[in-house]
Amino acid sequence: MxxxxxxxxxxxxxxxxxxxxxxxxxxxxxxxxxxxxxxxxxxxxxGGTAGSDTILSTAHPELTPVGESVSYAPVSIHTVIRKTKVSAGEDLHVECLYLDAEGIRVDGPAPIVETVPEASYTMLADVAVVRPTTAGTQIVRCQTPDGELVDLEGVSVIVDAGLPHSWFIEDLGEDCYHEGIHLPIDVTVVDTWGNTVPNAQVTLDVYPSEGVTGDLYQGLRFNDEGVYDVSIMIEGDLAPGATIEAHVRAVHVDETGP
Incomplete structure (x- = not known):
């Protein structure tokens, strides 16, 4: 038993x-x-949850994982930036985000970043540091090295011109002029990369001021005879290492002209 x-x-x-x-x-x-x-x-x-300062590519994926990943294989790539506007030469941090079929953030191969117009960048861990130098609109998009996953839309960044670095002045071509002549003045200020700096703080001074009308934008009209010192200067901050000297000329105005 x-x-x-x-x-x-x-x-x-x-x-x-x-x-x-x-x-x-x-x-x-x-x-x-x-x-x-x-x-x-x-x-x-x-910081995985998208904040108000986070800009995503068109797909607008959620950064907070939802559910459980089954395959852990990425099926899409997205471009994430923290700024929508930078100055030329300023660093722009770009993160490439992989999602699987369930919309969950997963790991993927080391991405590459495409920039239009072309801009240099370096990879620091999982973040690409892009340094755009062309003023205007910069397109940034992530993709895999083999091109299998591409963020076609990417993100747009406004690039403003940097600080003044140098200028070009087209002003008085002669030293002696006929009384009553109108003389146009054209001043172009550019940054380190050659972008035109709009609204640069350029000033014009004429001594003596009697007998002279006009300004930097309309040009000058000398109505009386005499010798006039014309000075064009730039104020405000300059680009690192830049030196812009005042542009000074002596203008002779005579009733009979040259």
Whole structure:
């Protein structure tokens, strides 16, 4: 009789062990689920949630993981920036974001960044530091090295001209002029990269001021004879290392002219 009971007892013991000790696959699933939940919390704590200063590409993916990734394979790439406007030569930080089929943030191959017009950039960890130098609109988009995943729309950044670096002045071509002549003045201020600096603080001074009308934009008209010192200066901050000297000329005005 003991021999008949033993198999039954062994069966019960085996069944109990199965209840108390999950299978290897079940343990793996539980561990994976814990890792995903922990990753989601970490992303949120480290700025994973899109804030008001975060600009995403057209797809507007959510940065907070939702659900559990099944494959962990990226199916799309998106461009993320923190600024919509920079000055020429200013660093623009660009992050390339991978999402899987469930819209969850996942890892992917080291991306490359395309810029239009072309701008240099360097990779620092997972962030590309782009330095645009052409004033206007800069398009930035992420893609994989093999071109399989491309953020076709990318993001647009407004690039303003930098600080004044130098200028070009087209003014008086002669030293002596006929009384009553109108003389146009054209001043173009550019930054380090040759972009025209709009609204530069350029001033015009004429001494003596009697007998002279006009300004920097309309040009000058000398109505009386005499010798006039014309000075064109730039005020405000300049680009690092730049020196712009005042432009000074002596203008002779005579009733009979040259």
């Amino acid at each position: 003991t021999q008949r009971i033993a198999p039954h007892a062994e069966s019960i013991a085996t069944h109990s062990r199965g209840t108390q000790e999950p299978s290897t696959m079940s343990q793996f699933n539980n561990v994976a689920r814990s890792i995903i939940i922990t990753l989601g919390l970490a992303l949120t704590a480290c």
